[in-house]
Amino acid sequence: MAEKASESSNSISLNTVDGKIFKVSPTIANQMQTIQSLIKAYDSSRVISLPHVNAFHLSKIIEYLEGKSATTVSAVKEFEAQFMKDLSLKQLKGLLIAVGYLKVNELLELMPKTVAKLIENKSVEFLRKFFGIVNDFTPSEEAKIREEIAWAFDGVDED
């Protein structure tokens, strides 16, 4: 993919945190808002370094942006479903951070939708583990806040 894109003279070079250079077409690059604004700020011949994105995540994002240009609505739907299915949970989380940083609008709709489904009807403990969050409430603060939301624990599946 990188070789093919490099043939075009005005392709954009992106350098990931693990030192891989990706050459992408301006159409693809402009769908990442963060890169779009960087291109505007600097000239496009410069290599753009992406401190928060690794090669795997960038290749996934490019795969998505290239793949979703399918012609029919149902083909795009199918592609998106397969794209999300191929990601392990770990990859999903990492990719979400990369997507948030690069501001890829379509993925910022698709991925949160998937995550929202994953955390639906879960306990607070599950959410903390899922997102790797440390509870910073004091025990009394938490007891108070839990008291207020006691009803919300009805019908939660505990895992």
Add this chain to the structure above:
Amino acid sequence: MGSHYSYIVTSYCNSIHIFNTRFDLNNKMMSIGKEDGLTLTDISKLPEHVLIEIFIRTSVSEWRHISCVNKHWSFIFHSQSFWQAALFFTYPFALPSNTWPGPIPLPDSPKRFMALYISEHILACDPQIQVEEIVGQTYLFLKEQLQLSIMPPHSGILHGTIIDQFIACGKCRDIAHELASLIWLAVLDNLEENQHTFYLLKRLAQEGDIFLPYPYSRSVKVQWRVFEKLFTDFRDCFNHVDYYDILASAKSRFHPIPSAWLGY
């Protein structure tokens, strides 16, 4: 946030189990997963705008739940940016800056969201046709006013304000009267069963009618509901004197009164 959400606990938990098998709870999410091609990424560092995108896509019954994960998340649920995003995601047809004439003031984003939510879920408007923000807003207004502990306004005045609001918004008199009754009934039905509500209903039952012409006259259905709630749901709260006082005012309004209301 009101207690209105409590009754809609939804369950969308199919398909999640498939993911859980792949997800070892004890694994360290901050670790370097070479096999996945991950670098040092920590999901807890997700930027706020991504978190908001996730939260607005979960169902409303989850929100209070999500907001007690940690201080940061709880803070997000108090931010205008969350409520604005939720408003435009769930109710894209709501005008960006809705203004209306009339006595009920224009609310901020959290209240606007709640108003639309109430219109849709409690007052059973069809979201496909038009969820009317003003209807939910009036519901919130009435509920708030009724629950004031110091100097609550006379119910006849509240009713008049609601009628004025709907007429100011261009409704005809019949629709205004009908919507006002609908909102009164919905508010009465969604009050919590506690001592405060008992005092409130007792006050409503004993307030004398101000004589006013249609559409400012209050609907019989609403008054009936006040007495019915007192004599059924709140029967145990009565003492002897209270019971006969309320029964007397019921008898002065309704003939005949149902036998279920009788007998202390």
